[in-house]
Amino acid sequence: MNILTVGSVALDSIETPAGTVTDVLGGSAVYFSIAASYFTKVNLVAVAGKDFPDKHINLLREKKIGIEGLEIDNRGETFRWKGKYGENLNEALTLETNLNVFENFIPKIPSSYNDAKNLFLGNIDPDLQLHVLEQVKSPAVIGLDTMNFWINGKNNALKKVIRKVHIVLLNDKESKLLAEKNNILEAAKEILSMGPQYVVIKRGEYGAVLISKNSRFWAPAYPVDIVIDPTGAGDSFAGGFMGCIAWKNKLEDEILRQAVICGTVMASFAVEDFSIRKTSQLNNEDIRKRYREIRTITDFKTPDEFA
């Protein structure tokens, strides 16, 4: 089944111990869409500015991503983010943020997209997430991402959206902040009590955790040899995760576990190069091979005496 996503399109300038890039393609909706495109048809709703290079639009087209909902706002420039990572690649230092056309973005869902069965509300203002929800007729699976900024600044609106979604994806710090708990298990329990059926807590190099009322699933990160740039890992995870669910077209524990592994695979490719350089150049066998590798590195038997 198709998936519809709303989020940001950006031009990023990034410095990591591995190098420096300027004005490369980024943004949560871009990372998400490219990762999800290997699993299902993706339609994107976002905004870019008058300076947004044609080559990026062509890349999205090549990946068969629906861009009817990509608004080009000629009144301004594309959202820009400038950040830096030190030796500790777990945390970015933001050097500059220019929202530009993203500041006044009001997502409009093209009528051809409003019957989407899978919907991913990327990390944008919770009021806009609600506005998107209202425009989509009857989504069967809704996922949501958010960040500290909205948890602190728009807590009520955020909780209103969270009540309406099936899956919340967060990193560990965000989950503790949202739930006001110190431990991710308690945090997940608290977030489940807000309405969703599943919580996914992303822990960077330490993997991801999937929690529902009746089930818990622990996945490691795929061990990459060298991390070039962590930017977009979380969004690529979300793309692989939601893409797999849309592909399998079922909201059930066994599928969601597979989706976590698909997310893990896509995140691991994302960090192996800047921007979408690696995630946009994969073939299906690259993804399948890495999935099987994660199966291998996590596999163990139960001694007969323990069964």
Place this chain on the structure above:
Amino acid sequence: MNILTVGSVALDSIETPAGTVTDVLGGSAVYFSIAASYFTKVNLVAVAGKDFPDKHINLLREKKIGIEGLEIDNRGETFRWKGKYGENLNEALTLETNLNVFENFIPKIPSSYNDAKNLFLGNIDPDLQLHVLEQVKSPAVIGLDTMNFWINGKNNALKKVIRKVHIVLLNDKESKLLAEKNNILEAAKEILSMGPQYVVIKRGEYGAVLISKNSRFWAPAYPVDIVIDPTGAGDSFAGGFMGCIAWKNKLEDEILRQAVICGTVMASFAVEDFSIRKTSQLNNEDIRKRYREIRTITDFKTPDEFA
């Protein structure tokens, strides 16, 4: 098969957010032996002082741990460690260390123990680890633990022992320090080049990693609801790990993976109470049940299309 271990016996005074205890039974050899005792017969070589309470000796006897090699040195008091954990339970702050009789400890292996087939060299001076090795005739499996203090202070002696062992167990910081690498995969590769067949890197709440030349295994920590006291988690892990290998009596990948899970189970019990309060009171089914739970929380299928 039996296992022989050498390490410390201590009386610990510990403060954690969950409470405070004074002069409770601790020490690497104690945590190790009690955890391993559920899997195999354990013999312990260590030293305690004239003040070491009989009740502790009785507990070791009850757990069927061989204490012929537990020297009671009447010239001084038992090794004491005083430490504190804040809200971040990953790192202990040492408030006081009194080596006491441990300072002049020279491990003597009783002749009845010198044909041990499994040997665990706990975290003591590498010169003493070598001295123990020389006293054991033909061990089939040798595991070793160490710490920053010896990596920095006795690097050459440590590397000399490491060359002679099959398995090195370290936490992530120690592995990076020993290997002089920033990434645990590279660190493991470097440590393997020093001689051992397997490296186990313990990552606290993030689980453990087992690496050999041909295989990698990633295990999560068992998600405990509340951590009361992390002291002894690493030693209990080592006890479950080495105990399982001695029980299964094979040094091969499939068994070592199971051993990592046994270690994970024992570490999870260790942190659920102070001292050995919990790990000394288990029954076999408690351990088996938690092993199966880890199987459940890590299990996922491979989509047919990916196989």
